[in-house]
Amino acid sequence: MNLKSPNDMDADGAVYKTLLESTKAIPWRIDWNTMEFSYIGPQIEGVLGWAPHSWMTVDDWADRMHPDDRERVVNFCVAQSQAGIDHEADYRALTKDGGYVWIRDVVHVVRKSNGEVDALVGFMFDISERKETEEAVTRLQKELEDLSYKDGLTGVANRRMFDSLLDKEWASARRTIQPISLIMMDIDFFKEFNDHYGHIAGDDCLRRVGRVLEKVAARPRDFVARFGGEEFALILPETDARSADQVAEKCRQMIYDEMIPHDSSSVSPFLTISLGVGTVIPTKADLPKAFIESVDRRLYKAKQRGRNCVQFAQQENV
Secondary structure, eight states: OOOOOGGGOOHHHHHHHHHHHTSSSEEEEEETTTTEEEEEOTHHHHHHSOOGGGOOBHHHHHHTBOHHHHHHHHHHHHHHHHTTOOEEEEEEEEOTTSOEEEEEEEEEEEEOTTSOEEEEEEEEEEOHHHHHHHHHHHHHHHHHHHHHTBOTTTSSBOHHHHHHHHHHHHHHHHHHTOOEEEEEEEETTHHHHHHHHOHHHHHHHHHHHHHHHHHHOOSTTOEEEEEETTEEEEEEETOOHHHHHHHHHHHHHHHHHTOOBOTTOSSOSBOOEEEEEEEEOOOTTOOHHHHHHHHHHHHHHHHHTTSSSEEOGGGTTO
16 A cells, blocks of 8 residues: 555545545555655544644654653554564544544554565554443452452452452561561351341341441451351461550450440340451461461350450460
8 A cells, every 4th residue: 555645646646635534534644754744534633633743754743742751652553663573553632623533553563575565555544432432441450359259248258259358468477577467357147137137138137337437447448258157267468466455455345336226135235346466477388268267266265255255476375
């Protein structure tokens, strides 16, 4: 393909030019030696608002590109053109009124008989609608991914997300030699709560507990998840044992302060929770699974002690 300047068009070229200018794609030609546009289709004005005569050199093309795209696209296109490789690039092009339109530039390298680059010819396509669709699909995929890590009932993270985040924080704690704490908690006599008030009230109870725990997890990296059933977990990165104990007691007190009636509880007229706490500075020999199991055992001991209490690590022999 070798688009001529409009002034060089013969009869056949005029027909060819008419066909090109009747398409939605925007044809163009750049002379390699001068880096000047020898032709650009009038469709450019309808898409970007710039008149064809305003496209003089490749500088006009580069200057009318979004700043965030410019270096990447220009460097890529120059390198491919110098190597004589046909290519395409997507970028945001500046409109005359100050907006941006997504463009896909499809470029063909025209060579002389001796193999040297003679010109670049190609088509610009308005792909704004396609990009909007792609972005909508990406947003939807992100939402679906977020949902896959979220507990559908309470809105807090689910067990899958808990496992993933604990692995990351565990690795970080081991690398930085910092403590990581874990609180496991269980709603006391939740089966009896469901039997007495019904499952709808039980679901609402779980949601309220989740909201309270999210308030306790106030720091950016604090993380609360529904571990399963009526059991919740709170990961506290860079938190020593004393601070973790304080957070656990705060969780217990704030749930009690919600004053959720629980007539079927044998420990309180209001909903309570039992908690187990653990803190560790992990080494290569330590495993997250074993740590979870140790904290879960402390939770079980809290239940054995009468519930509505916290089993701390220093109480291991109590």
